Amino acid sequence: MESNSNKVYLITGAAGFIGHYLTKSLLERDVAVIGLDNLNDYYDVKLKRDRLKEVEGNENFRFVEADLVDKDKLMEVFAEYKPSVVVNLAAQAGVRYSLENPDAYIQSNIVGFHNVLDACRHHPVDHLIYASSSSVYGANKKVPFEETDFVDNPVSLYASTKKSNELMAHTYSHLYDIPATGLRFFTVYGPMGRPDMAYFGFTDKYFNEESIKIFNNGDFENDLYRDFTYIDDIVEGIERLIPRKPEGDVPHxxxxIGNNSPEKLMDFIGALEGALSNSLGKDVEFKKEYEPIKPGDVPATYASTDRLYEAVGYKPSASIEEGLQKFTDWYVEYYDKK
Known part of the structure; x- marks a missing residue:
């Protein structure tokens, strides 16, 4: 592998949504990237493989199909490629899925992340960046959510595993001086996104002539709020933080990373209908069913981005209209819906 930099970047979850976009962006900057992913079937594996196809021809890219739970294999990757920067984006995602499949979350998000930390201990890195989640804020009523807020009341197992990741990283930073940065992502969306996310599922249901389920009891006055963050904004935030290593007694x-501009769920759905109308050249309206909020869901997510801005002079800014238009244009082309 050759690049303009001596540094090798290891991206776990490289066939995932955020991992793919970050990998692509780094390769455009002539950085050497090792992409690791287990290509599990939590959602359509073809989409994951199509993401990989966009980068696999690049001479600065190597793909390793492996699971973070396989500690021996992970140690081999670290020993062979000696990454300077590790961005851990591999995880079992989804809040509702954790209600029926808790084991997947413990294995991937706890055991797998511990293996990453241990690999960074035995093969020292310049910086470990890892995905946390806005879900750690649980049902906090105070908004916007700030990094200093109390986060000891998670309302889903997924959130518990992400909070655990932050604690584990803090401990390893303290004990072994590993510079580590955790990123609490807020509802990431965009082209080639995760099919289990609401905006993607709503679009699927439209073309299948099915109703979409909206978990707000039909209460438009007290609708759910979400801080939707466009994928390019997420990648920009990560890239700006990579060279900024934490310092101090505990370098963690x-x-x-959120849009700092929460949208009512119904407004978001209206924007999605509008974007899909533009993509198809005809009026689109979803069939809607209203149901109670699901266990593990939270009423609102709303990110304070002050700390991010103070650190790297950046805050996400893409509007939902702009971001959803790019998504629906991609969807219509990718699934040949014209």
Missing amino acids: EVFN
């Missing part, structure tokens, strides 16, 4: 920090 946590940042929100």
Whole structure:
């Protein structure tokens, strides 16, 4: 592998949504990237493989199909490629899925992340960046959510595993002086996104002539709020933080990466209908069913981005209209819906 930099970047979850976009962006900057992913079937594996196809021809890219739970294999990757920067984006995602499949979360998000930390201990890195989640804020009523807020009341197992990741990283930073930065992502969306996310599922249901389920009891006055963050904004935030290593007695920090502009769920759905109308050249309206909020869901997510801005002079800014238009344009082309 050759690049303009001596540094090798290891991206776990490289076939995932955020991992793919970060990998692509780093390769455009002539950085050597090792992409690791287990290509599990939590959602359509074809989409994951199509993401990989966009980068696999690049001479600065190597793909390793492996699971973080396989500690021996992970140690081999660290020993062979000696990454300077590790961005851990591999995880079992999804809040509702954790209600029926808790084991997947313990294995991937706890055991797998511990293996990453231990690999960074035995093969020292310049910086470990890892995915946390806005879900750690649980049902906090105070908004916007700030990194200093109390986060000891998670309302889903997924959130518990992400909070655990932050604690584990803090401990390893303290014991072994590993510079580590945790990123609390807020509802990431965009082209080639995760099919289990609401905006993607709503679009699927439209073309299948099915109703979409909206978990707000039909209460428009007290609708759910979400801080939707466009994928390019997420990648920009990560890239700006990579060279900013935490310092001090415990070199560990946590940042929100969100849009700092929460949208009512119904407004978001309206924007999605509008974007899909533009993509198809005809009026689109979803069939809607209203149901109670699901266990593990939270009423609102709302990121304070002050700490991120103070650290790297950046805050996400893409509007939902702009971001959803790019998503629906991609969807219509990718699934040949014209």
